[in-house]
Amino acid sequence: MCEWCKKHGAGGKWYLNARNYTDDLAREIGAEEYLTVLWQNFERVYVQKHFGMSATGLKRKLELPLIGRFLRWYVDYKIHREKHLNPKDGDGHFGQVIPVEEAQLLLNMAGQNEGGIARVKCVCRKMNRNIDDYNCLAFGVLAEVATRIPRYIPETGVVKLDVDQAFDFVREMNTRGRVHTVWFEPVPFIGGLCACDYPSCTGLRMRRDFGLLAVSKAEYVCMVDYDRCVGCRTCIPRCQFGALNFSDSMGKAYISPFRCFGCGLCRDVCPEECIRLVPRQEIPGLQGEY
Amino acid sequence: MRIIIDQNLCTEPERCGICLKVCAPQVFALHPEGEDTLCPEKWVVDPIWTTFCIQCDECVKYCPRHAVFVGQ
Numbered sequence: 001m002c003e004w005c006k007k008h009g010a011g012g013k014w015y016l017n018a019r020n021y022t023d024d025l026a027r028e029i030g031a032e033e034y035l036t037v038l039w040q041n042f043e044r045v046y047v048q049k050h051f052g053m054s055a056t057g058l059k060r061k062l063e064l065p066l067i068g069r070f071l072r073w074y075v076d077y078k079i080h081r082e083k084h085l086n087p088k089d090g091d092g093h094f095g096q097v098i099p100v101e102e103a104q105l106l107l108n109m110a111g112q113n114e115g116g117i118a119r120v121k122c123v124c125r126k127m128n129r130n131i132d133d134y135n136c137l138a139f140g141v142l143a144e145v146a147t148r149i150p151r152y153i154p155e156t157g158v159v160k161l162d163v164d165q166a167f168d169f170v171r172e173m174n175t176r177g178r179v180h181t182v183w184f185e186p187v188p189f190i191g192g193l194c195a196c197d198y199p200s201c202t203g204l205r206m207r208r209d210f211g212l213l214a215v216s217k218a219e220y221v222c223m224v225d226y227d228r229c230v231g232c233r234t235c236i237p238r239c240q241f242g243a244l245n246f247s248d249s250m251g252k253a254y255i256s257p258f259r260c261f262g263c264g265l266c267r268d269v270c271p272e273e274c275i276r277l278v279p280r281q282e283i284p285g286l287q288g289e290y
Numbered sequence: 291m292r293i294i295i296d297q298n299l300c301t302e303p304e305r306c307g308i309c310l311k312v313c314a315p316q317v318f319a320l321h322p323e324g325e326d327t328l329c330p331e332k333w334v335v336d337p338i339w340t341t342f343c344i345q346c347d348e349c350v351k352y353c354p355r356h357a358v359f360v361g362q
Contacts, residue, residue, distance in 0.1 A: 130307025
């Protein structure tokens with residue numbers, strides 16, 4: 001179980017704790033004010049100066065001796081902090097990868113809010129690739145806030161989804177090979193479910209290119225059943241994390257347990273159903289590897 | 291790596307955005323000018339992750355307004 005499950009999971013996983021989706025909680029922590037500022041300035045998060053320092057050349061700065069280590073600690077601390085949040089910097093906005101079946105459970109809870117579920121434009125794809133892609137699901141207060149900002153809604157108007165429609169949409173995204181990520185905004189309120197791909201997604205980019213913990217690995221890890229894998233290679237192009245390759249010498253798919261984020265995309269296409277999602281907890285060497 | 295975008299030539303990045311799409315290491319970012327905006331009037335492309343630039347010069351080749359400069 002990850003740190004956030006312990007703090008905000010009520011004994012289970014944080015994103016399966018119904019309290020984290022409620023309007024009451026959002027009001028209690030002032031999520032509406034936070035989200036209004038964050039979403040109006042979202043695309044500026046890279047160009048903003050943090051601590052008097054711009055993000056330009058971040059990779060080199062993180063590699064500096066001592067200063068780099070401090071900087072990495074500071075950025076991770078800022079991303080995960082729970083008090084004195086600066087919404088312009090995106091403090092307290094981080095997420096985790098989840099497999100598609102947990103998306104269903106989560107949508108059932110998210111659909112109970114007053115704001116419901118709205119489909120809005122992906123900020124990351126806009127700022128990174130200039131693609132208008134309406135594939136992020138916003139919940140509750142965020143659904144209200146985001147739909148008030150014209151650039152996040154389609155020209156044809158706000159798209160509101162009920163739970164079933166939302167899940168159909170998530171399944172479609174899954175078929176298209178998107179990684180599902182659930183986001184705190186701000187912690188512990190859960191604001192959205194995104195359909196991400198590397199490198200257009202800012203969170204996955206931060207994690208893969210800089211090792212910053214904007215997105216955690218899922219509570220699961222994928223494992224290949226070597227007796228049943230026939231080496232058809234169907235799963236190979238599905239991995240976004242460089243964890244899956246075809247091992248020619250074994251004639252089977254190989255998944256690196258350290259690189260795997262546990263999204264389950266490879267499992268969903270395996271015709272032999274020989275890839276399993278194993279809870280991280282059950283594998284001693286992977287406990288705490290988030 | 292020095293990447294310069296001539297903001298006088300790059301006037302409609304939001305309609306164009308070609309550099310953002312052709313850049314393999316995804317060096318550029320598109321953002322609204324000014325803060326706290328509901329309907330940004332002007333968008334700007336800036337090179338952010340300059341350490342990732344591999345000098346493939348795709349952005350220079352594809353920019354319809356020749357606004358990108360890549361060099362040491």
